[in-house]
Amino acid sequence: MVDAQALAWQEDEETPHPATCYGYAEPFDRTGATVLDVGCGIGRFARLFKRADWRGLDQSAEMVKRCRVIGLNVRQGSIYNIPVPDASADCVICNAVLFHIADVCPAIHELWRVTKPGGRLIYSVHWTWGLVHHNPYPILVEDGLGGHWWVPVNAVPRWQVRRFAARCLKPTPARIETKYVNDRGIGGGRIAWVVADKRGA
16 A cells, blocks of 8 residues: 555656756766665656666665666665665765654664765655654645545654754764755645755765
8 A cells, every 4th residue: 555655646747856856966967976866766866867877775665666667776675774885875865755754863864874975965854834843643645546545744843954954964964955845745745855965085
């Protein structure tokens, strides 16, 4: 059921997430650079990278299968234990994954671990106007196919998004940028993009 739900969202061509994310990742779309897309789904971001070596990771066997059928380099694995060495990617992307897990900080730390010095981590979180950061709570969303699903959403209060990143990203980034956007997605579509540049060696 999780695969079916995720697939419906992945095939939603109206979401602006790929273009928004690529805007931050574009400086790393160069020959010799490696881009790691964690929670890559069906590999929608892959087609945006024309020069970099795009690689994907997803915990869903169905997503990995679909990616491999079209020739994408994708492995199956968990965001909590990414199966690559430290400092493996020039740019690490993680879109629409942290929304749905309970223990976000260790996941962010793992994304940061595989980011090279001088590289960039780009991830998205769901934000809320609330004052307190709650563990995932269920919301009812449309799946794009006429059905509805109860989905766990981890919502970070807007005022905490940048502080949350600073707490989870160790060693401290050279720069952190946040962008808050709204679309028609999960929970009203309040998405915060966090862009962190890792200090050079």
